Amino acid sequence: MGRVLAACRLVPPHMLDAMTRSPDHRIREVARHNQAAADRSRRAPALGSKAVVGERGGAAEAGKVRRVVRDAGQEPRFDGKVRRREGDPPTGNRDVDDVYRNTGIVLDFYRRVFNRNGVDGKGMWLISNVEFRQTPAQPMLGAYWYRNHKAMTFGEEILEVMKRPAKALDFAGHEMTHGVVQFTAKLAHGNEPGALNESFADVMASLVKQWKKGQTASEADWLIGDTVVYRSKTVRGIRSLKAPGTAYTDDPHIGSDQQVWQMKHKYRGSKDDGGVHINSGIPNHAFYLVSATLGGLAWERAGQVWYASLLRLHPNSDFEDCAQTTYTVAAALFGRGSRVQKAVKSAWKTVGLPI
Secondary structure, three states: OOOOOOEEEOOOHHHHHHHOOOOOHHHHHHHHHHHHHHHHHOOOOOOOOOOOOOOOOOOOOOOOOOEEEEEEEEEOOOOOEEEEEOOOOOOOOHHHHHHHHHHHHHHHHHHHHHOOOOOOOOOOOEEEEEEEOOEOOEOOOOEEEEOOOOEEEEOOOEOOOEOOHHHOHHHHHHHHHHHHHHHOOOOOOOHHHHHHHHHHHHHHHHHHHHHHHOOOOOOOOOEEOOOOEOOOOOEOOOEEOOOOOOOEOOEOOOEOOOOOOOHHHOOOOOHHHHHOOOOOHHHHHHHHHHHHHHOOOOOOOHHHHHHHHHOOOOOOOOHHHHHHHHHHHHHHHHOOOOHHHHHHHHHHHHOOOOO
């Protein structure tokens, strides 16, 4: 049975572990602070959350977006100064305005593609915190969804490792989808349920990028984090749905991508909460295969199957549950024996989960 964690993060712990061995002492120090802070966050951090005026109201009318962006001021706080509310003009602060824009795109994606009214399905205010630190001494790497606060946090640029997380649309899509999971399947964040939690976040993050760009499955790069990593010959992103385990290789600062794509290579140890960021490559790749087989716009068929399946899963759903559910949903949405259902069956078989 998986555990429910206080915070869900996009950056895998093996990346932080590699950073502790970086030749750059500054990066090693950042990594150690982030590791310690991540351990604390998993034990339900006691951080205060003061409500913003008007952000705790009832459900919003369909199609109405409600966002609040706060500035944590490089502190571990959720009650920082409000920098931009829904409808406010740009502030000139890059992080604030980027997060405001990107979260709006993700909310619009969920509404237009899945007819979902906000993260909770009822139009809740979406609260984001920029320049958030889990410890004042060092910047936070990446972004988090804090379950207890139902809010997102974005860290800062870390030279040679990651550019501003606030600029990345897929970071917003990933973390907001953790919120959607919290209000739907409530997948626990450990072992296979946790890997599914991470996978749904990656799938929707990739889809929102493709949707925004109008890309077909064949045109998309299927990378997560490609706009914020320092790209080189061996670093393309943080994860790849098309080729799990190849996003980065032997980098002196962040090491190598440890994701797997096939059940025979599944990680069965205890690190990474039972391999949630490692084994998520298996369902990630299954989704990619369905999308690639069907072609066209991935959110129109494969995405519909995955979203509808999420609504049917439960906190302890495992990979087999997900495979069977997507197969059943594909029949319900597109017909038994349809091309979509056949693609779903073939994809799961390829990754080692025959239906």
